[in-house]
Amino acid sequence: MDRRLTNQIRTLRFLAGEMSQAELGEKIGVTRQTVAAIEAGKYSPSLETAFRIAEVFGKPLEEVFSWNASPPP
Amino acid sequence: MSYREKFAWLCLVAMLIAYTPYFVHAHLNPPPEGTLPDLSHMARFGLTAAAHAIMVLIGLAYLRFAARGEGPLKPDERDRAIDRRSMQVGYWLLMIGLVVVGVISPFTESGWTLVNGALFFLVLSETARSLVAVWSYRRGWHG
Numbered sequence: 001m002d003r004r005l006t007n008q009i010r011t012l013r014f015l016a017g018e019m020s021q022a023e024l025g026e027k028i029g030v031t032r033q034t035v036a037a038i039e040a041g042k043y044s045p046s047l048e049t050a051f052r053i054a055e056v057f058g059k060p061l062e063e064v065f066s067w068n069a070s071p072p073p
Numbered sequence: 074m075s076y077r078e079k080f081a082w083l084c085l086v087a088m089l090i091a092y093t094p095y096f097v098h099a100h101l102n103p104p105p106e107g108t109l110p111d112l113s114h115m116a117r118f119g120l121t122a123a124a125h126a127i128m129v130l131i132g133l134a135y136l137r138f139a140a141r142g143e144g145p146l147k148p149d150e151r152d153r154a155i156d157r158r159s160m161q162v163g164y165w166l167l168m169i170g171l172v173v174v175g176v177i178s179p180f181t182e183s184g185w186t187l188v189n190g191a192l193f194f195l196v197l198s199e200t201a202r203s204l205v206a207v208w209s210y211r212r213g214w215h216g
Contacts, residue, residue, distance in 0.1 A: 042213030
């Protein structure tokens, strides 16, 4: 079965007072475009960056990222 | 679009604009065999290389100017991952070119055919490198 990494970053940014992608990028050491690519599922971050993102939102890693079956085409 | 993606586009477009006319001309009007060096052909290549360098320098200056205030332009992990992938593709094309031009072709070809063949594979590998980078930025990277 095809599986892919999904994330809740958009929701968590909203809950963190509409934190911008640039702000999040600055906190974790990547560019705004890379945050946008992670959010859109176009780039799977390194484990270190994934942990940094979870740390920024004060959530465990599995609440930010999940490993799901792809929706059927 | 990030600074590095724009730079990959710049490299790709500059390479295609500068070298396509050169190789089309070299293919349609090949320099006579045994005339190495052929000054007019060398001058054409020199102009092409200069035009390419000028396009990249002007484009780079513009990109840097446009990116002022965007913070440091250091590559992040995604840029490095894309760079690794595109370098790998460029490297393999260059290796294939080396075998074709340096090992196989000397048995049947000589002079400008070999020179232009080597230049072609250099340009091809750089173009492929930029193309893979642009593709990876646009379509995503999951490696």
